[in-house]
Amino acid sequence: MEKPFAITLDVGSSLANKTGTWRTYRPQYVDRLPPCNNACPAGENIQEWLFHAESGDYEQAWRALTANNPLPAVMGRVCYHPCETACNRGQLDESVGINSVERFLGDQAIKLGWKFTPPASSSGKQVLVVGAGPSGLSAAYHLARLGHQVTIQEAGPFAGGMMRFGIPKYRLPRDVLDAEVQRILDLGVVLQLNTKVENIEQSMKAGGFDAAFLAVGAHIAKRAYIPAADSARMLDAMQVLRGMEDEEKPMLGRRVVVYGGGNTALDVARTAKRLGATDAIIVYRRTREKMPAHDFEVEEALQEGIMIKWLSTIKNMSDEGTLTVEKMALDASGFPQPTGEFETLESDSLVLALGQDVDLSLLNGVPGLEIKDGVVQVGTNMMTGRAGIFAGGDMVPSERTVTVAIGHGKKAARNIDAWLRGETFAPAPKHALAEFDKLNTWYYDDAPKMVRPTLDLARRQSTFEEVVGGLDESTALFEARRCLSCGNCFECDNCYGVCPDNAVIKLGPGNRFEFNYDYCKGCGICRTECPCGAIVMVPETI
Amino acid sequence: MTATTIKFYQTGTHTVGNRLLDPEHRSVQADMRRTNSLNSGHRACQGCGEALGARYAIDAAMQATDNQLIAANATGCLEVFSTPYPETSWQIPWIHSLFGNTAAVATGIAAAMRVKGRSDVRVVAQGGDGGTTDIGFGCLSGMFERNDDVLYICYDNEAYMNTGVQRSSATPGAARTATTPAVGTAPGNVFGQGKNLPLIAMAHEIPYVATAIVSELRDLEAKVKRAMEIRGARYIHVFVPCPLGWGTNSWDTIHIARLAKETGVFPVFEAERDQIVSVSKIRKQLPVEDYLRPQRRFAHLFSPKPNTDAIAHIQALADRNIRRFGLVDPAADTAIAAPVATGNP
Known part of the structure; x- marks a missing residue:
């Protein structure tokens, strides 16, 4: 080629110079678990x-x-x-x-x-869910979306379980609950109310079910032995909260004492206040720091005028409703010990909120089950000792919250789905x-x-x-928009912008970015300036 | 600062892009069709601040001029690493001048365009601090004085990096360079007047002078865009950390630039004629030690024993900048005004 004066070489682009060879560390995009x-x-x-x-x-x-x-x-x-x-x-x-x-x-x-989007196809399998509480509803939903035919058998007159019979209306309006339950039923889930499963094996056989998920919850109130006169009015928390769903509201009187320190005790005291009690007093044997109830619930209760007697136990209750209360003191290990000091407390009714047990009678005669501490033992796949029978929610060992129950339902549904296909459910590995x-x-x-x-x-x-x-x-x-998007690219374009070597390729909205390793020198600015930590530098192998 | 204030969008305007913003409010660098005027394959060191600053500025200038741009480039790192004959990384019309005459070359190009009636073609001259504050200073002052229609951009990395880190008149006091070794009773560069070129440019009363920094991309782009709306001599001084010359980690380039601004060491402002019209405020004020400590050129200030006098001197200079330019807004509420909750009940 004829070149101009004093020019001996063709002009070329620096793209011929693959600066990627300089690199000792390479950047990589990662996703981390927020x-x-x-x-x-x-x-x-x-x-x-x-x-x-x-x-x-x-x-x-x-x-x-x-x-x-x-x-x-x-x-x-x-x-x-x-x-x-x-x-x-x-x-x-x-x-x-x-x-x-x-x-x-x-x-x-x-x-x-x-x-919800209905499933694309039906599996032809039938699954029985026992209990229409959060765990049962969650399992039914996931199973239905996976294409299985689900029937929920519920002993009570309404769906919702503890969400209806344990959580007061002022925290969860019933129309909200009804709307979300109905949306699950709209997927084709059959709900049979007032249908108590007496024997799970028989119910499964009778309905031709291929698998069952048990989520009956824990609704038998624990009792404490408190000597009480015949006419003393003593109830349990479940009676009160369940009674709130009836036409006739529970009669608690003007002075109500609640015994216990969990969220349920607070729910009962706050309910009593709303029913017209002038005094709603919680008696709890330990201190506020030791109270299992959540802090914001305690705070809300105190705002509403609920009184709490810390470090106290109830010894007995007389005909007139006079409670004898013993002062307690925490010992070195943090346990309450009696002090021998007594006082009296006037009350029209005493409500025990000391926790709940599980009604396990439906499992009578089922072989292979292991029951420990009043709850059913399940494997990591939520299956009981009996193949095809899974369980979750309050009736298995766990923290007893609605959210945990919903998580159990999902986990069980995925395992039931795999089990019905003769496979084992393998959850995706978690990111760091x-x-x-x-x-x-x-x-x-x-x-x-x-x-x-x-x-x-x-x-x-x-x-x-x-x-x-x-x-x-x-x-x-x-x-x-306050979310930091921890560990996952949210397409802020920082890596694309801050690269001095133009070695980040933007793939367009929703498609994130790619490194151009031909030119990336491995300086690591992209890693330092990534707001959410979605880039790592890894040593190059030679 | 001329950047538009936008509604709160998770990261506001701090990141390069923001998927929640309208496309016209996004930065040039977030655009998939940006010019990439300084393309891949250039030979700048890992983490080069100058390569970054040059692409930011020239891409913004290209967008502002509808791609009708010619650049003259003084000798220095930027020229050497981008254009070892016959290869070049530049994807725009670009000419290499001598070390000292790039302002004059750009003046000539502007004159030629005027003669040819091409008022749509705009001219940029660019160079490092050596080529600008020392060697090219005469030509630059002339360009200012004649008010030639050129935007001059200086990428300031505070020494002659290309030839092996020799001191320039932009090198800060106490910094160690090849010609100001960290020995003797006053190690490193002397604390002198230096040359504050943005202020010298303002003294020429040219239409537009601004300083910018690679850690504030949107501010930098807005200033280039503003400069391109104006005819006559304009000057932008961009602070660009140099990992090699400063002894910093290659991955910390933007971080170091940010520290220079947040400590008050480098004031970011904008001026018209001889008046300062806007200042980019410090967001989270920090002591100068935070800026000095990660740089090996200042290592002698901290070991074997701390040179408290020198550190205090640098802090005093930063404090003077903060007072002089009003870098700290005492009433500043950094929190974004939040909408008022009107939910039920």
Whole structure:
């Protein structure tokens, strides 16, 4: 080729110079497990549904959420949100209000009538679910979506289990519960109410079921021996809370004493207050620090005028309703010990809220079962000692919350599905945890947490209206956008922008990025400047 | 700062892009169709701040001029690593000048375009701090004085890096370079006046002067865009850390730049004629030690024993910047105004 004066070489692009050979470390994109997802007992992919909510695509967010949990409007009210406790944002300013956004999505779904997508095909298998509580409903939902025909047999007159008979209306309005239950039934799940399963083997045979999931809950109130005169009015918490669902509300009187320190004790005391009690007093044998009830529930109860007598046990109850209470003192190991000091407490009724046992009578005669400490033992696949019979919720060893129960239902459903196909369910391996120190928090704006409105105190003490309100669209969107997206790329374009070698390829919305290893020199700026810790540097092998 | 304030979107404007923003509010660097004016395969060191700053600035200039841009480039790292004949990384019309005359070459190009009636074609001159504050200073001052229609961009990495880290008039006090070794009673560079070129440019009363930093991409892009809206001599001074010359980790380039701003060591501002019109405030103020400690060129300030006098001196200079340019807003509320909850009940 004829070249101009003094030019001897063809002009070329620097692309001929593959600077990737300089590299000793290579960047790689990773996904890490966000702490919220890690902490969720129902196994929700919280960060994924927040991602959709951030862009205002609430239906997509709701669909991602309900892939794991069919009851978001219920969850957004009654879940104790361990996700928020684990949230990395808590170390920055305040945790993301995951629970509020979940409730917003759940309420949005009810308002706009979103439905679950029915399964593409039917498996032809029949599964019996015993108990229409959170665990049973969750299992039924997942099994139905996997194409199985599900029948729920429920001993009580309504579906919901402890969500209806254990959680008062002011925390969970019944129309919300009904709407979410109905949506599950709309998938073709058959619900048989007032149908107590007396013997599981017989019920399975009679209905031609291929497998069963037992979730009867724990609803037999534990009793403590308290000597009481004949006419003394002593009830248990389950009687009171279940009675609230009847036309005739329980008669508790003006001075109500509740014995116990769990969430149920608080629920009963707050219910009594709303029924017109002037004094609702909780007697608990240990201190506030040792109380198993959740802090916010204690706080709400105290606001409503519930009184709590710490370090006290009830010795007896007289005809006139006078309680003899003994003062306790914590010993060195933190256990309450009697002090021999007594006082009296006037009461019209005493409600025992000392925990619940499981009614296991339906398992009589089933071979291979192991029952320990009053609950059924299950394997990691939620199956009992009897092949084909699975169990979950309060009737197996676990923390007794609605969220845990829902998680059991999902886990059991996946294992039942695999078992019905003669396979073993293998959960996907978990990513490494996205700890706070993996984040570059410089990039996140300071943003205050959105607080849900609370009903005024006068109405809280006299009505069963819902205490905690919901976020509206603007506040819910704001809250969703507080998510740091820990450990998972949210397409902020930082790596694409900060690479001095133009060695990051942007693949377009939803498709993330790729490294161009021909030119990446391995400087690691992308890793340092990734806000969410989704890039690692790994040594090159020679 | 000329960047638009936007509604809260998770990371606000701090990240390069933001999927929640309208495309027209996103940065040039987030765009899949950005020019990549300085393409892959260049020979800059790992983590080069100058390569990054140059691509940021020229891509923004390309977008602002609808790709009608010619660049003149002084000798220095940027020229050497991008264009070892016959290869080049530049994907724009680009010419290499001598070390000292790039402002004059750009003036010539601008004059030629004027003669040809091509008012749509804009001219950028660029160089490092050596080529700008020392060797090319005469030509640059002339370009300012004549108010030639050129945007001059200086990528300041505070020494002659290309030839082996020799001191320039932009090297800060106490910094160790090949020509200011960390020995004797006053180790490193002397604390002198140096040359503060943005202020010198302002003294020429040219239409537009700005400083920028690679850690604040949107601010940098907004300034280049603003400069391209103006005719006449314009000057942008971009602070670009140099991992090799400063002895910093290659992965910390942007982090170091951010520390320079957050400590007040490098003030980020914008001026028209001789008046400062906007200042990029410090977001989270830090002591200068945080900036100095990760840099080996300042290692002698901390070992074998801390040189508290020198550190105090540098802190005093940073504090002076903070006062002089108003870098800290005492009433600043960094939190984003949140919507008011109006949910039921």
